[in-house]
Amino acid sequence: MTQLTTKSARALIAEAVDGLPSITAREALALVADDQHIFVDLSDQSEKIKTCIISGAVSS
Helix, strand or coil: CCCCCCCCHHHHHHHHHCCCCCCCHHHHHHHCCCCCCCCEECCCHHHHHHHCCCCCCEEC
């Protein structure tokens, strides 16, 4: 079923991330070596080429 929206992409993204937990880069670095946490790199291919791949992350 098709849905039409008058919301901007920015508004849709804001709604999507509202309420999601967030952590600082420093907190993430402390967790990356912990086997109880999985990092998923959601960067697109051009971002990965420019900025590098997140070490230890599962690539999307």
